Amino acid sequence: MATRPEILAFPAALSEHVASIAQELAHGEQHKPHPLGPRVYVNGEELILPSRLYYRSELPASGGDPLDDTIRNCLGTRHHDGYLRERCVRALLHERSEWVIPFLFAMLGEYVVEIVLAIEAGLAPEVLPAWRHFAANNPQFLATTHRRAISYWSCYYRRRYPQLADYPALRLLQDALG
Structure with a gap:
């Protein structure tokens, strides 16, 4: 069986766990390759986020395992359904694991401002030092995310936020810079 690309998005120590969850999420679907997205580093380990995932629209319940829930929600932030991405982001806002940060951070360079607003409103202040790190x-990745945020602001949100500095994604990116 080929390695699922989702495994690359998590630390190697979680690979068996992630493989099991990814397989479960894709149950009943033809496996189609997921485009690989950005490469990031967490604690010196290279992780590669999926660009988009095309699982069914609801993530099955984990049975109460917090690690399962966190992994599912991380993968859900890369889902093709924006409403599901938003639910998953909200579930991750107080998560302390450093490997969760890239999944949330990537959302700042996407086009759904409601997700960015959810991050801005719900991100625990005590996690900002980890975001800065x-x-x-x-x-x-920071530069690419910043360019994407500017592009989406210019394309979709310039009227709503006439000043670039007022766009929520750019406010959060500025906070991440310290």
């Missing part, structure tokens, strides 16, 4: 260790 992540941003400092991933300057290329």
Whole structure:
């Protein structure tokens, strides 16, 4: 059986756990390749986020295992359904595991401002130092996310936020820079 690309998005120590969950989420679907997205570094380990995932629209319940829930929600942030992405993001906002940060951070460079607003409203202030550490260790990802946020602001949100600095994704990126 080929390695599922979702495994690359998590630390190697979680690979068997992630493989099991990814297989379960894709149950009953033809396996189609998921485009690989950005490369990031967490604690010196390279992780590669999926660009988009095309699982069914609801994530099955985990049975109460918090680690399962966190992994499912991380994968859900890469789902093709924006409403599901938003639910998953909200579930991760107080998560302390450093490997969760890239999944939330990536949302700042996407086009659904409601998800960005949810992050801005719900992100626990005590996790900001970890976000700053992540941003400092991933300057290329930070720059790409910043460019994407500007592009989506220009394309979709310029009227709603006439000043670039007022766009929520850019406010959060500025916070991540410290």
